[in-house]
Amino acid sequence: MQINNIDGLILPNKKDEEFLKINFDSLFSYDFTKTETYEFDIVGLETINDKEKYESVLFDITRSLDNQQKLITINKNIAEPIFLIHKLKENETVYTNSLKIKIAKDIKATIVEVFVNSCTNSFYGVNRKIELEENASLEYVKIQDINASNSMIFTTAIEQQNSSNLEISNFEYGNGFVVNSFENIINAQNTNYELNALVKLFGDSTTSNLVKTIHNEKSSVSNINYKHSLKDSSKAVFKAKSIVNETALYSKAFQHCNTILLSDDATIIAQPHLEIYIDELEASHGTTTGTLNKEQLLYLQSRGISKNESYEMLLSAFENKIVDNIKDELIKEFIKNYKRDTYV
Amino acid sequence: MEKNTILKIENLHVNINDREILKGLNLEIKPGEIHALMGTNGAGKSTLVKTLSAHYDCIVTDGKITYKNKDLLELDVSQRANEGIFMSFQSPIEVAGVNNSYFLKTAMNAKRTYTGLPEIDAMEFLKLVKEETGKFNIDRKLLQRDLNDGFSGGEKKRNELIQLLMLQPDLIMLDEIDSGLDVDAIKTVANVINSMLDGKRSILMITHYDRLLELIKPDFVHILNDGKIVKTGDYSLALELDEKGYEAIGIKDANK
Numbered sequence: 001m002q003i004n005n006i007d008g009l010i011l012p013n014k015k016d017e018e019f020l021k022i023n024f025d026s027l028f029s030y031d032f033t034k035t036e037t038y039e040f041d042i043v044g045l046e047t048i049n050d051k052e053k054y055e056s057v058l059f060d061i062t063r064s065l066d067n068q069q070k071l072i073t074i075n076k077n078i079a080e081p082i083f084l085i086h087k088l089k090e091n092e093t094v095y096t097n098s099l100k101i102k103i104a105k106d107i108k109a110t111i112v113e114v115f116v117n118s119c120t121n122s123f124y125g126v127n128r129k130i131e132l133e134e135n136a137s138l139e140y141v142k143i144q145d146i147n148a149s150n151s152m153i154f155t156t157a158i159e160q161q162n163s164s165n166l167e168i169s170n171f172e173y174g175n176g177f178v179v180n181s182f183e184n185i186i187n188a189q190n191t192n193y194e195l196n197a198l199v200k201l202f203g204d205s206t207t208s209n210l211v212k213t214i215h216n217e218k219s220s221v222s223n224i225n226y227k228h229s230l231k232d233s234s235k236a237v238f239k240a241k242s243i244v245n246e247t248a249l250y251s252k253a254f255q256h257c258n259t260i261l262l263s264d265d266a267t268i269i270a271q272p273h274l275e276i277y278i279d280e281l282e283a284s285h286g287t288t289t290g291t292l293n294k295e296q297l298l299y300l301q302s303r304g305i306s307k308n309e310s311y312e313m314l315l316s317a318f319e320n321k322i323v324d325n326i327k328d329e330l331i332k333e334f335i336k337n338y339k340r341d342t343y344v
Numbered sequence: 345m346e347k348n349t350i351l352k353i354e355n356l357h358v359n360i361n362d363r364e365i366l367k368g369l370n371l372e373i374k375p376g377e378i379h380a381l382m383g384t385n386g387a388g389k390s391t392l393v394k395t396l397s398a399h400y401d402c403i404v405t406d407g408k409i410t411y412k413n414k415d416l417l418e419l420d421v422s423q424r425a426n427e428g429i430f431m432s433f434q435s436p437i438e439v440a441g442v443n444n445s446y447f448l449k450t451a452m453n454a455k456r457t458y459t460g461l462p463e464i465d466a467m468e469f470l471k472l473v474k475e476e477t478g479k480f481n482i483d484r485k486l487l488q489r490d491l492n493d494g495f496s497g498g499e500k501k502r503n504e505l506i507q508l509l510m511l512q513p514d515l516i517m518l519d520e521i522d523s524g525l526d527v528d529a530i531k532t533v534a535n536v537i538n539s540m541l542d543g544k545r546s547i548l549m550i551t552h553y554d555r556l557l558e559l560i561k562p563d564f565v566h567i568l569n570d571g572k573i574v575k576t577g578d579y580s581l582a583l584e585l586d587e588k589g590y591e592a593i594g595i596k597d598a599n600k
Contacts, residue, residue: 321441
């Protein structure tokens with residue numbers, strides 16, 4: 001089974017600006033032996049047909065294989081976070097998984113998803129739809145730890161009602177081929193949307209993040225904040241587009257992307273992009289690329305800490321800025337103590 | 345090298361950015377001695393202490409440095425520190441995101457591991473910090489913050505003193521530790537340094553300020569000019585310098 005051969009599926013065109021610099025060829029032409037829907041180990045989830053219209057064509061890859069979507073509705077406050085652990089085990093398999101997360105009015109929730117694998121040459125297509133009703137709040141944390149020879153396309157579409165709050169923290173640890181897509185068309189007022197990510201790559205891994213945010217209504221905030229630490233010959237692509245339309249007065253739109261290159265062969269392609277049609281707003285975008293600060297390295301070493309350990313301390317300081325954004329202390333500890341070995 | 349010499353510098357030539365700063369410097373320090381290094385701006389004082397702590401800016405082009413009977417130039421920055429060399433930075437570097445207490449405990453354990461001692465745990469560390477800082481009334485709250493991050497000039501210098509007390513080095517190099525400090529803070533610096541003098545520990549300090557020399561009496565005062573030590577004397581040389589200035593004692597100030 002090849003993704004290229006799925007009837008009627010329009011695949012991303014590599015000449016398209018959005019997908020430029022991402023090479024899907026080897027994934028789409030790979031001949032997998034089977035297709036499987038990854039089932040959650042939660043019983044009683046409602047199943048619906050996914051008939052949504054999405055901005056990104058990437059949603060259709062998973063949907064073309066299985067258009068059924070599970071639905072989690074959270075309509076009461078839950079003190080403990082909900083953990084969804086995905087463990088892929090079968091080789092040469094196309095897995096799909098689609099989930100709608102709905103948070104009811106005035107409800108607060110925390111969801112953590114972990115994606116790990118112990119297989120080779122498999123692909124995971126994951127679609128997420130996040131819906132927040134008025135004044136709802138969701139802290140959503142994702143760890144992607146899909147390793148070499150495996151691929152994953154993770155797409156998320158967001159719908160926020162007035163005064164809702166969504167904080168996404170995205171940790172990219174795997175060394176496979178990964179593409180994430182986040183789209184949020186803001187058609188409500190006073191919403192807050194934060195997308196923080198740490199992309200920590202090594203080996204030959206490639207991870208791309210495509211972020212599209214459109215402000216159509218007044219007084220909403222979007223804050224996209226990515227940090228990359230890239231070792232070996234890893235490659236990261238970061239493309240963020242935030243559009244603030246004429247109807248979106250007093251919006252705040254921020255995009256920041258900081259990268260530390262830890263090897264001469266590591267690559268970052270970072271394109272923050274703002275498209276603004278009004279004057280009454282606050283907006284900023286920026287990207288920095290560099291190495292660790294050699295004065296700081298020297299200072300730590302001058303007190304007896306080895307070069308390697310000093311290096312790790314500075315790198316953790318850079319990376320922890322994303323972890324520190326997490327509000328839930330339990331989740332913060334979970335991320336700090338996360339070890340792949342626990343799951344595979 | 346004589347048995348009771350901790351540091352011996354012979355004919356040291358050092359370049360920074362391809363410009364020769366030290367031009368054949370000789371210096372010998374024995375255990376327990378206090379040496380003060382004075383000189384006009386640009387004479388090479390900071391370059392000397394930076395070279396001794398293996399700063400990446402300093403390229404040794406000629407000469408020899410022997411420390412505790414070892415070729416110092418063969419040791420990297422952290423090895424030198426673990427061998428007991430401590431340089432107090434003129435402007436300590438701010439490291440946001442690295443907790444000061446975690447940093448200091450890591451540094452102490454690096455030295456303990458290097459010298460074959462078991463590592464100390466968090467409880468022992470806190471007890472030691474409390475004991476040492478308590479003696480000199482130094483605010484321990486600095487340890488809860490990130491390393492030098494957002495510290496005032498005085499706080500940065502006090503943090504260097506905490507490190508000094510905890511790491512217990514054998515050769516302490518102070519690069520203008522008194523700059524920007526008020527009289528009381530200078531007294532604290534002097535109290536800490538004097539308390540550490542045990543007849544074995546040696547000090548090499550750079551200062552422009554005779555107040556610090558009054559409080560930490562040097563055994564030797566060296567005047568550095570154009571990359572070499574041109575005059576050596578005892579404490580009275582510092583007093584003479586303070587009274588008459590460099591030109592009166594035959595030192596040409598290259599800045600004029």
